[in-house]
Amino acid sequence: MMLTLYAIPISLYCAKLRIVLRHKHLDWEEVPPPGGYGSDEYKALVPAGSLPALDHDGLLISDSEAIAEYLDEAFPDPPMLPGTAQDRAKLRELSRFHDTRLEPSVRALFSHIAKSKHEPEILESNWHSMLVRMGQITPLLPGETRPLTLADCGIPITMTWVDVLADHFGFADPATPELTEYLDGVSSHDAVALELADYTPKLKTWLDQQ
Ligand SMILES: N[C@@H](CCC(=O)N[C@@H](CS)C(=O)NCC(=O)O)C(=O)O
Numbered sequence: 785m786m787l788t789l790y791a792i793p794i795s796l797y798c799a800k801l802r803i804v805l806r807h808k809h810l811d812w813e814e815v816p817p818p819g820g821y822g823s824d825e826y827k828a829l830v831p832a833g834s835l836p837a838l839d840h841d842g843l844l845i846s847d848s849e850a851i852a853e854y855l856d857e858a859f860p861d862p863p864m865l866p867g868t869a870q871d872r873a874k875l876r877e878l879s880r881f882h883d884t885r886l887e888p889s890v891r892a893l894f895s896h897i898a899k900s901k902h903e904p905e906i907l908e909s910n911w912h913s914m915l916v917r918m919g920q921i922t923p924l925l926p927g928e929t930r931p932l933t934l935a936d937c938g939i940p941i942t943m944t945w946v947d948v949l950a951d952h953f954g955f956a957d958p959a960t961p962e963l964t965e966y967l968d969g970v971s972s973h974d975a976v977a978l979e980l981a982d983y984t985p986k987l988k989t990w991l992d993q994q
Pocket residue numbers: 795796797798832833834835836846847848849883
């Protein structure tokens with residue numbers, strides 16, 4: 785059995801998937817996209833050219849959420865979408881909100897990293913849009929600590945970006961008490977703690993180089 789993850793170290797959605805792989809105690813090989821990020825060679829494998837993608841014994845899957853759900857079905861122990869149909873629907877709601885709303889609002893800040901001083905008004909406006917999304921995700925968060933689920937793998941990585949970007953742009957740390965409590969809870973899982981310990985210094989080094 786062979787799991788190959790097409791990834792680059794700094795990619796947020798690749799880090800999300802490493803949390804799933806770690807939590808399921810799976811061995812995987814990580815390789816950069818053949819031909820480089822955005823290459824035609826990689827687009828022959830993944831038409832959108834997006835990262836991550838997973839090759840499981842010849843089955844190639846892209847999109848982190850499709851991959852995460854596949855891993856949960858192919859390697860069900862421990863289950864990461866547990867409970868009733870209702871419980872799973874709420875977990876998917878949180879996970880999709882992260883992928884389609886919160887993370888893109890953070891991604892919209894990336895273009896300011898190298899030129900933050902040149903467009904302060906647009907930066908402020910994008911930062912505000914991100915704060916709105918953070919406010920909207922808060923009521924979707926579980927109020928109590930629970931086993932790690934698929935919905936808990938992207939949020940700690942995105943919030944690590946928010947943390948280092950706040951520092952980079954000189955904004956106050958925007959995490960709400962509810963988000964902080966939630967992040968403390970998910971970080972108590974080894975898979976999250978190990979990934980954050982590996983990922984955060986790499987992210988900071990990358991940011992310092994921009
Ligand atoms: N919804 C996709 C988004 C993946 C994504 O945006 N990946 C970034 C790297 S973190 C990327 O590949 N961006 C370049 C592109 O989409 O062409 C997923 O969950 O896999």
